[in-house]
Amino acid sequence: MTAQVQTIRSPGDRGVWAWITTVDHKRIGLLYAVSAAAFFFIGGLEALLVRTQLLGPNLEVLSAEAYNQLFTMHGLTMVFLVVMPIAAAFTNYFLPILIGARDVAFPRLNAFSYWLFIFSGLLIYSSFFLGGAPDGAWVGYAPLSTQLTEVVRMDFWTIGLSTLGISSIAASANFIATAFTMRAPGMTMLRMPVFAWMSLVVAFLLIFSLPSVAIGLFQLFLDRNFGALFYAADAGGDPLLWQHLFWIFGHPEVYVLVLPAMGIVSEVLPTFARKPLFGYPFVVFSGAAIGFIGFGVWSHHMFTSGMGPIAEAGFGVATMIIAVPTGVKIFNWIGTIWGGKIKFNTPMLFSLAFVAMFVIGGLSGVTHAVVPSDTQQHDTYYVVAHFHYVLFGGAVFGYVSGVYYWFPKWTGRKLNETLGKIHFWLALIGFNLTFGPMHVLGLNGMPRRTYRYPEGLGWANWNAVATIGAYTILVAFLVFAWNIVRTHYLNKGERVGNDPWDGRTLEWTIPSPPPVHNFDETPIVHSLDDFWHQKYAENEEGRAVRMPAVTGAADDQGDIGRADHGTPEGIHMPSPSYYPALASLGIAITGGGLVYLPWGFAAIGVGVVVMLWGLFGWSLEPVTKEH
Amino acid sequence: MSDVAVTDLDHTEHADHHDVKPVRKTAMWVFLGSECVFFGAMISTFLLYRNTTNGGPGSEIFDIPFTSASSFVLLMSSLTMVLAHNAFEKSDMRQTRIWLSGTALLGATFLAGQIFEFTEFIDKGLTLPRSPFGSSFYMLTGFHGMHVALGVILLAAMAVLSLSGRLYDDRGLNVELVGLYWHFVDIVWIVIFTVVYLLQI
Amino acid sequence: MTTDTEELVEAPAEHDADHIKHPTPKQYWLIALILAVITAFEIAVPSISAFDGWLRVFLLFFLGGVKFAMVVALFMHLKFDKPLYRAFFIIGLVGAIAMFVVVLLTFRAI
Numbered sequence: 001m002t003a004q005v006q007t008i009r010s011p012g013d014r015g016v017w018a019w020i021t022t023v024d025h026k027r028i029g030l031l032y033a034v035s036a037a038a039f040f041f042i043g044g045l046e047a048l049l050v051r052t053q054l055l056g057p058n059l060e061v062l063s064a065e066a067y068n069q070l071f072t073m074h075g076l077t078m079v080f081l082v083v084m085p086i087a088a089a090f091t092n093y094f095l096p097i098l099i100g101a102r103d104v105a106f107p108r109l110n111a112f113s114y115w116l117f118i119f120s121g122l123l124i125y126s127s128f129f130l131g132g133a134p135d136g137a138w139v140g141y142a143p144l145s146t147q148l149t150e151v152v153r154m155d156f157w158t159i160g161l162s163t164l165g166i167s168s169i170a171a172s173a174n175f176i177a178t179a180f181t182m183r184a185p186g187m188t189m190l191r192m193p194v195f196a197w198m199s200l201v202v203a204f205l206l207i208f209s210l211p212s213v214a215i216g217l218f219q220l221f222l223d224r225n226f227g228a229l230f231y232a233a234d235a236g237g238d239p240l241l242w243q244h245l246f247w248i249f250g251h252p253e254v255y256v257l258v259l260p261a262m263g264i265v266s267e268v269l270p271t272f273a274r275k276p277l278f279g280y281p282f283v284v285f286s287g288a289a290i291g292f293i294g295f296g297v298w299s300h301h302m303f304t305s306g307m308g309p310i311a312e313a314g315f316g317v318a319t320m321i322i323a324v325p326t327g328v329k330i331f332n333w334i335g336t337i338w339g340g341k342i343k344f345n346t347p348m349l350f351s352l353a354f355v356a357m358f359v360i361g362g363l364s365g366v367t368h369a370v371v372p373s374d375t376q377q378h379d380t381y382y383v384v385a386h387f388h389y390v391l392f393g394g395a396v397f398g399y400v401s402g403v404y405y406w407f408p409k410w411t412g413r414k415l416n417e418t419l420g421k422i423h424f425w426l427a428l429i430g431f432n433l434t435f436g437p438m439h440v441l442g443l444n445g446m447p448r449r450t451y452r453y454p455e456g457l458g459w460a461n462w463n464a465v466a467t468i469g470a471y472t473i474l475v476a477f478l479v480f481a482w483n484i485v486r487t488h489y490l491n492k493g494e495r496v497g498n499d500p501w502d503g504r505t506l507e508w509t510i511p512s513p514p515p516v517h518n519f520d521e522t523p524i525v526h527s528l529d530d531f532w533h534q535k536y537a538e539n540e541e542g543r544a545v546r547m548p549a550v551t552g553a554a555d556d557q558g559d560i561g562r563a564d565h566g567t568p569e570g571i572h573m574p575s576p577s578y579y580p581a582l583a584s585l586g587i588a589i590t591g592g593g594l595v596y597l598p599w600g601f602a603a604i605g606v607g608v609v610v611m612l613w614g615l616f617g618w619s620l621e622p623v624t625k626e627h
Numbered sequence: 628m629s630d631v632a633v634t635d636l637d638h639t640e641h642a643d644h645h646d647v648k649p650v651r652k653t654a655m656w657v658f659l660g661s662e663c664v665f666f667g668a669m670i671s672t673f674l675l676y677r678n679t680t681n682g683g684p685g686s687e688i689f690d691i692p693f694t695s696a697s698s699f700v701l702l703m704s705s706l707t708m709v710l711a712h713n714a715f716e717k718s719d720m721r722q723t724r725i726w727l728s729g730t731a732l733l734g735a736t737f738l739a740g741q742i743f744e745f746t747e748f749i750d751k752g753l754t755l756p757r758s759p760f761g762s763s764f765y766m767l768t769g770f771h772g773m774h775v776a777l778g779v780i781l782l783a784a785m786a787v788l789s790l791s792g793r794l795y796d797d798r799g800l801n802v803e804l805v806g807l808y809w810h811f812v813d814i815v816w817i818v819i820f821t822v823v824y825l826l827q828i
Numbered sequence: 829m830t831t832d833t834e835e836l837v838e839a840p841a842e843h844d845a846d847h848i849k850h851p852t853p854k855q856y857w858l859i860a861l862i863l864a865v866i867t868a869f870e871i872a873v874p875s876i877s878a879f880d881g882w883l884r885v886f887l888l889f890f891l892g893g894v895k896f897a898m899v900v901a902l903f904m905h906l907k908f909d910k911p912l913y914r915a916f917f918i919i920g921l922v923g924a925i926a927m928f929v930v931v932l933l934t935f936r937a938i
Binding site for chain 2: 105106109169172173174176177180181182207208209210211212214215216218219222223226227228229230232235236237238241245248616619620
């Protein structure tokens with residue numbers, strides 16, 4: 001099977017240049033994954049430094065300046081450079097395969113999204129070496145973010161987030177077009193796996209929410225560099241406008257971060273409970289409902305800004321309502337594992353932990369919907385505890401579960417189970433040690449984004465516990481990294497065939513790793529969980545019984561019965577192209593120039609020329625070139 | 628089981644993956660939906676600051692007859708654009724080229740008018756740093772102007788490409804997609820003309 | 829100037845069903861004429877004192893909306909195209925209007 005893969009990849013497909021020019025959605029997915037993993041360790045290191053500073057009262061491990069930069073960059077990194085790209089990695093790799101397509105709708109646009117993402121990330125991180133990183137928090141509230149004009153720090157943030165936004169909008173339009181136009185025959189919308197559905201919802205969320213913050217960022221940029229007065233209160237500007245523009249994006253954004261993880265969990269739980277997902281349409285529609293209602297709750301981040309009782313009541317009620325579809329999902333997951341033959345392996349453990357931790361985070365979230373209660377909690381560590389329970393114990397656990405689940409598909413090898421379980425328990429314990437105490441700290445009045453705290457407030461012990469927990473998380477993820485290195489790079493992992501988990505969806509019908517063209521033959525889909533129904537029939541008691549060797553694809557030995565169809569030479573896959581990387585490099589150079597106005601204009605000139613060169617070359621070149 | 632598959636084949640809109648055009652158009656309409664939020668954010672910023680002149684000039688300096696003329700020019704460019712698309716559909720490259728060039732020319736005229744208008748306003752003391760009104764006015768109309776400029780570049784590029792017969796249906800740069808973009812830029816101006824100019828006097 | 833004679837002799841077989849329903853160049857000119865007349869009326873509205881107050885605001889929004897809808901439906905072919913495109917555009921448009929009206933309401937700006 002591996003031999004077959006190697007015959008497909010010609011020698012020209014190897015090396016750095018092949019990765020730069022690749023338009024293969026699987027390779028781009030892996031690029032996203034590796035980049036996100038690198039940023040995850042950087043962002044985690046920043047968090048560790050922050051936690052070390054807070055270990056005890058009145059410590060001075062870091063300067064206040066460094067502390068501000070670190071917590072800002074931690075938030076920025078984890079949201080935009082870790083969780084969004086890891087979601088993009090899974091979507092890139094699996095959305096086309098799950099719907100039976102050979103690639104995304106626009107392979108080159110896909111490459112463009114990746115390169116713009118990585119260049120934007122590098123642009124933002126270059127700030128550490130160019131006078132200091134952004135230090136006005138990831139939300140960058142005006143007028144704090146407009147007044148720090150003596151340094152360029154917050155411009156790295158305005159420009160970097162804007163170019164990341166372009167990347168995300170391009171990727172989202174791509175995924176929407178893919179899901180609507182590239183589905184295999186018979187793959188109706190309501191036969192799409194839940195993960196594909198959640199990716200689609202996320203793409204819509206990004207498409208309709210990013211423009212709002214992009215305009216806000218541009219206004220901040222004009223305020224900082226051209227003397228515009230959007231947020232200058234003394235001239236009649238209203239800084240609250242920024243909060244609206246930011247949170248119209250920012251609240252849908254939290255669903256952007258968590259919905260793909262929910263999609264992964266909805267794939268993992270049925271596989272290892274060996275039961276179909278309980279109430280598939282409910283899971284799908286509640287995901288869509290979360291996305292839709294998510295656009296109507298942004299002001300619950302602003303309950304202390306004095307919007308008036310009507311707005312506060314309205315947004316409070318909307319926030320309570322959004323807990324309903326979320327609860328529907330929780331019950332569906334519980335229904336899925338109820339009475340199942342549960343296999344407690346690492347992907348399953350992480351998915352179960354996702355459900356549990358997300359319930360805790362969801363419940364503390366509902367307390368924010370109550371305006372008087374929120375007024376007490378606002379800007380305290382209680383909020384930090386809440387969103388880490390949904391975004392770390394929730395989203396990150398979900399993605400880690402996805403890594404364990406799909407790693408065999410990526411590499412043809414399973415991750416080690418023992419190391420995986422060590423990773424899981426250390427991560428779960430470390431996570432709860434870190435963020436559990438923050439509920440108490442917050443309710444005891446400890447403000448977030450605080451550099452130091454005095455003795456005698458009763459905060460010292462819980463802060464020490466939290467810091468110990470943070471180091472436990474570090475150990476846990478070092479085990480994870482070692483597991484991946486050992487399995488993949490040292491070739492010590494157990495080799496597996498197409499379908500190691502006895503899966504339900506289309507990705508398990510093709511070789512591991514999949515060939516460039518994914519499917520030798522475009523599959524024809526007859527039902528939800530089609531692959532499962534090919535393998536199993538129901539007996540009179542409603543139990544699944546394995547059908548006697550229906551297709552060779554169900555066999556771990558490889559794709560018997562399919563190999564004689566369609567050679568890779570016979571399938572026209574899009575040709576590699578360096579134009580997408582060139583165009584995004586141009587945009588990044590332009591962005592770098594914008595940070596350093598006025599003498600950055602030279603860089604802007606160069607950047608625009610490079611960008612136009614890339615874009616025109618791209619739009620004039622045919623998708624598939626004759627060799 | 629197999630009959631299910633057959634009926635579903637009929638209902639799958641895009642069973643043919645080689646039919647590239649709807650794929651591009653799907654993405655284009657998604658993008659235009661997104662653009663609505665872009666301009667929505669800027670128009671509402673303008674509405675918030677429409678009276679916040681900070682002691683500087685306000686909407687009384689608008690020259691409605693002049694702006695009406697340039698609005699009319701942009702509106703008519705939508706006609707020439709749709710005629711270009713019509714000619715392209717019928718593979719009439721000469722007509723396509725004429726109407727594309729005409730659209731680009733009308734767009735350039737609109738831009739020239741906007742530059743003239745901006746210099747007039749700056750002379751009258753309305754600048755970006757003068758007031759939140761000025762900031763939001765220039766950002767909104769300037770952003771729209773940048774869209775027009777990009778459209779003019781694309782139209783001109785297509786007119787040039789058609790000379791060497793390199794105007795294809797199946798490339799990112801094609802008449803229908805640029806047409807959709809151009810009409811969108813036009814309808815945004817319809818809104819701006821109503822909300823920013825006519826309603827404020 | 830126009831190519832409407834060609835349009836009439838155009839064999840339907842050469843085009844897919846989508847394009848047959850599109851307006852002819854003659855109709856495009858007619859649409860443009862209507863748009864021009866509406867614009868002329870729009871420009872006149874602010875100077876007609878009978879329309880002062882809420883009626884003026886209503887008329888300007890109404891006329892602008894008609895122009896907007898005509899260009900989207902006829903020039904951009906949204907009337908003839910897939911309902912999916914209509915959904916994308918309308919979600920963006922209605923969503924943007926709804927969200928930003930709420931924002932302006934919280935500022936008591938409208």
